[in-house]
Amino acid sequence: MWTVISVLVLGIIIGILGKWIAPKNRDNIPLWLTIVCGIAGVLVGYWISGLFGVGSTSGIDWMRLVISLVVAIIFVMVASALMARRGAAKVSH
Secondary structure, three states: OHHHHHHHHHHHHHHHHHHHHOOHHHOOOOHHHHHHHHHHHHHHHHHHHHHOOOOOOOOOOHHHHHHHHHHHHHHHHHHHHHHHHHHHHHHHO
């Protein structure tokens, strides 16, 4: 149960950090989508760090956090591009 709660909390934090770090023209998505990108970033980041052999440590797992943050930034930028394209498609029709 704590794992689920920690992934959600960490996902919210990572998502907001990802939105903050992403280029300003790439962060025009709603807050709920930012949080989803953060949670997905944490899950995929942990999976990727497992592939690289980054094991759990007794302290803060900095490599997992950095990988998760990078993945969340990418997700925020992709979601922003998709939202912009969707908005442009609505305007043109």
